[in-house]
Amino acid sequence: MLNIFMVFGLSAFKGLVSTTATLIFFVFLVFAALLNWMDIPMIWETSFGQAIFTSPSARIHHEMIEYPLNCSNVHNLTQKCPDDYPSVFEPEESTTATCPDYFRWIHQDLKQWKSSGITEDAIERGIPSTNFRLVIVNGNAYVEKYRPAFQTRDESTIWGILQLLRLYPGRVPDLDLLFFTGDRTRIMKREYKGKGPNAPSPPPVFHYCGEKAALDIVFPDWTFWGWAEVNIMPWEQMLMAIKKGREKIKWEEREPYAFWKGNPRVAADRVDLLKCNLSDKNDWNVRVYKQDWGKEIGHGFQQSKLEDQCTHRYKIYIEGATWSVSEKYILACDSVTLMVKPRYYDFFSRSLVPMRHFWPIHRKNKCRDLKFAVDSGNGHTREFKPTIPPKAQRVCDETAAFLEKGLWTEFMVQSMVKSPSDKLPCTLPPPYESRAIQVSLNAKEKITKLVETWETE
Structure with missing residues (x-):
């Protein structure tokens, strides 16, 4: 079996600005939240023309207090976000395993902002290229929408982040995020290449896919929460x-x-x-x-x-x-x-x-x-505290789950995190060195x- 990935230290990322490090931590938490869900069989080679299939072992579920949706005001326009959900992450298990190798690409996707950092100006310049802006402040999520998304891709993506806040309460840092929900890559390298050291840095935009010619930050697609x-x-x-x-x-x-x-x-x-x-x-x-x-x-x-x-x-x-x-x-x-x-x-x-x-x-x-x-x-140059955009509205499970009716709401209820995680997320592996890539x-x-x-x- 080929072993093509190698382990390297974090020395190459010394001096990484705190906002970029915060973004790395956020993406890491998203990936970690999905890790137990992936459970995809993989083909491992044996001899030519033969393959065996492996799948991770089943998860062990612990008895936990569940916090269902509060639907008391669903039939009127006064649906509010409840305050009874835990705000502190208290896992039962203290040991962690190392995350899979694909977590290491988080460092590579955010390497573009290592020296320049991520500024509020970069966020503002990215708005024309995105569908919505999501700000997390003190564990609450706020959304400002700029243009319609295809079907309910935006709502499903927002729902996924709300589930992250429920899974790791108190652990998700304050963030200012931009999301593009279309198919094609959005932030192209050619638009920022060769413009000198004083040129503005590209806007950090999250998207469902990336390619060699783009700087989009890959993020799990909307279908993880149902289509x-x-x-x-x-x-x-x-x-x-x-x-x-x-x-x-x-x-x-x-x-x-x-x-x-x-x-x-x-x-x-x-x-x-x-x-x-x-x-x-x-x-x-x-x-x-x-x-x-x-x-x-x-x-x-x-x-x-x-x-x-x-x-x-x-x-x-x-x-x-x-x-x-x-x-x-x-x-x-x-x-x-x-x-x-x-x-x-x-x-x-x-x-x-x-x-x-x-x-x-x-x-x-x-x-x-x-x-x-x-x-x-x-x-992402300096740390800035995210401010809630004037037109942004706070979102939570109760406000999001009932935006649509029928099957969409059913899927949201199915995919909802009902209680905080009882264990720590896995340990983020170090970044790849250029030679290793x-x-x-x-x-x-x-x-x-x-x-x-x-x-x-």
Whole structure:
């Protein structure tokens, strides 16, 4: 098994301004809150063409006092935030484990602001590029919205942060945060490169994905708290359903083909994938299905249940407009993931390694590479105190959960943190050194090229 990550000290980050360090701590808490939820099976290589699947052990739940939603004023416009939730974090367990390697990318994503720091001016300059601003002061969250988000991405993201405040009460520092909820990366490096040492620093904007040419700070996507518009449950419930679904058919007894189902209209690469489908002329060992969401909405989502899509030995991950939320669901299905070479990444995918966690597929030769894979498998300068914007309104679980009705509210209740955590978050690993990052990238590229050689031969 390849071991491409190395441990380095924190000396490179001495002198890091306190606001940037605070931001690191915030992102760390977000990742730590999701850590127990990830529980995604990974492919670990044994010998060529063979794979085994591993999954973290089940969590142990302790008896805790729960604090449900206060719905007393839900039918009028006087819904207020209650004051009975604990304000101090008092875990029962004092020991901590080291966080997974993907936590180390937190340092890299915030390295841009190491010398300049994060100023209020940088925040203000970022407003035109964002959907909303979220300020945390003394453990309370306040939101000011600037432009509409697609569907309820903004509300779900805000809900996730509210759950973080409930999970670690009193531990989340005062913060001033900007969020962009669209698909494409927003803060591009080319707009700030080569403008001299006195040039303004880029605004720190949180987003669901990043890429090599962008400075977006990656943040868990909205679907971890449910995507009501397409009937995808919050992650914890969705994962349980997928686990149950994947146990129905053993891997060896599943359809010996590569499966993909989704909306092809959002990306040229997906349209190209359609050419690999079964036809009168070719059988590339691929079975592709178009997802008609309009039809699904009308028929109660009976043909789009993710827990019913673990029926093939291989599942294809291919990006949409940018990265796709489907990645985690595909990895969770206990099938071999065939990943068409991605351009974008989310908060955990940079630590995925080809032939350990997925089989790499070249963009230009999708059909040939997919057939080969299936055949082979079968055989921030200074600290400033955040101020609440004049137009911002305080948000809490009670004000957020009832903004929408129906399935959205149901998902919010399902994904709500009902009591503080009984244990400390894991320990944040040190940042990568530049050389370690390059070694990691070179190793991934070497493995990918090796697979391409196999395919060519």
